Structures are given as C-alpha cells and as structure tokens.
Amino acid sequence: MAHIILASSSPRRQELLTQLGLDFEIYSPDVDEAVLDGETVQHYVERLARDKAQAVLARFPDAIVIAADTSLSFAGQIIGKPESKQHAFAIWSALSGQWHDVYSGVCVATSSQSLSTVVHTEVEFRSLSHAEMEKYWATGEPAGKAGAYAIQGIAAQYIPQIRGSYSNVVGLPLYETAQLLERVQTQVL
Template identity: 65%
Template sequence: MAHLILASSSPRRRELLLQLGLTFEVFSPEIDESILPDENAEQYVARLAQAKAYAVLQRFPNATVIAADTTVSVDGEIIGKPQSKAHAFAIWQKLSGRCHDVLTGVCVANAVNALHRVVQTQVEFQQLAPHDMENYWATGEPVGKAGAYAIQGQAAQYIPRILGSYTNVVGLPLHETIELLKAIDALN
C-alpha cells in the first residue's frame, strides 16, 4: 500500500486505525467546517471528508489519504460540538430519552481516484437527569465531541443500544474504511 495519511487530529480515529495494524502518518488540514445553507447531515459530512482529503493531497500528492468527518443529527438538525457548558446541556436535552443519528463521511483518495461513503448509526440515549448532565460535564469528556459525548467513554452508561457501527459513533467506521482502502488499491 502507498504512503498512508490520516487527515485528522482526532486521537480516536488514530487509535481506531492503529487497532488494524496500519502504518500511517497524521496530518490535519485546516478547512472551513461551516454548514452550508440547506445542507443536510449526510451532505455535510461527505463534503467535509472530501475537502479534508483533497487538502491533504495538495500537500502530499503521492499519498493515499483517509479523511473523515462525524456529526450528530436529530430531527434533521446537525448537532455539532458544544461551545460551552450551557450548549452541552441544550444538546443533551435534545438527545435525552430518544434516538438520534451519528453520521460519518469517509473519503479515501489518492492522486488518481477518490472514493467516499457516509455511514449512519442510530444511537438511543436514556432520559438524562440534571445531575447526570452535571456529572458528565464535570468529567471534561464532552468537550470537542460531536453531540457532546463519547460513546467509548463514560457516556456509554447513558446509551442502552445502538443500531449500526459502533466504530462509526467513535468517529471512524472501520469496516467501511477498510473496504474503501481495498477498493482504491484495486483501482491502481
């Protein structure tokens, strides 16, 4: 396989790829992550993953790049990362006692080809009491996480079930990522 670069500064994505025994470098591009008018969650994560991949390819044209972007969506609304404690509480009130979707756009690209897909997982959150929110916020774990939670951390206690890929909720659907890597290798 060609020189592999993960286009992400996410330690969770790095750890997931390391689980697979892949050798890769990390380079996190700076891109505008603003939501475009009338853009839904699927379009949003697909666009950002592709933008990250192309930004890294401009700098490393001989590499194969894995790029991803993850977001949470409820009732068609894209739920980003919390900007404050109050914002995290507002997010949890939307997620509390119901299901939401976690979507990750994955793009695997090289100088010749780019393949991408969006993976969706449904996550059920239990009803959160104010003391649950206070305790979880105090851990520091929600900061910088889409939907203000980390399923691989203490938030797991609030999630009775998921439907779909667990690694997608962590930030990188491994099965689909490997399938894209195999497919792009087959095209070369």
C-alpha cells in the same frame, strides 16, 4: 505499500485506524466546517471528508489519504460539538430519552481517484438528570465531541443500544474504511 496519511488529529480516529493494522502518518488539515444553507447531514459529512482529503493531497500528492467527519442529527438538525457548557446541556436535554442519528463521511483518496461513503448509525440516549449532566460535564469528556458525548468513554453508561456501526459513532466506520482502502490500493498497485 503506499504512504498512508490520516487527515485527522482525533485520537479516537487514530486508535480506530490502528485496529486495521496500518502504518500511517497524521496530518490534520485546516478546513472550513461551516454548514452550507440547506445542507443535509449526509451531504455535510461527506463534503467535509472529501475537502479534508483534498487539502492533504495538495500537500502530499503521492499519498493515500483517509479522511472522515462525524456529526449527529436530531429532529432534522445537525448537532456538532458543544460551544459551551450551556450548549452541551441543551444538546443532552434534546437527546435525553430519544434516538438520534450519527453519520460519518469517509473519503479515501489519491491524486488519481477519490472514493467516499456515508455511514449511518442510530443511537438511543437515555434521559439524563441535571445532576448527571453536571457530573458528566465536569469530566471534560464532552468538550470537542459531536453531540457532546463519547460513546467509547464515560457516556457509554447513557447509551442503552445502537443500531449499526459502533466504530462509526466513535468517529471512523472501520468496515467501510477498509473497503474503500482496499478498492483504492487495488488500483494503485
């Protein structure tokens, strides 16, 4: 088995990847996450996943690298992590009572090949009162999370339903990641 590196410091991605029964190491690359002018969310998450994988491969050229990036899209806008409490409240106000889209770009790469995909899940977010927003913000959970919520945490109570991959919303679509990894390992062995 080749040396596998997860290009992420996200505890959620680490937990998810562990579910595949893999032995892996962690190395979180420093990659510019700025959105390019006119970039769609699909292109954005795939580009970032590929950039992260390539950054790790530059340091560990003999590894198989798994990289991912997850973002939300609502009303044609990419919604990232909240920059402040006010920003989180604005995100929740927009998402309240609405469906939004969650996209993850996943890249599995070696020095000789790079395979990637984008996974899409639709998420319904129930309407939140100002008091609920205050209470949720006070938990600390929304900080550092795309869309200012964690479906696997306290925010599960705000999400009546999803259409698509649950693990995608958490941050690493497991089925697609396993498929990419299988394709890369077949060619590495």
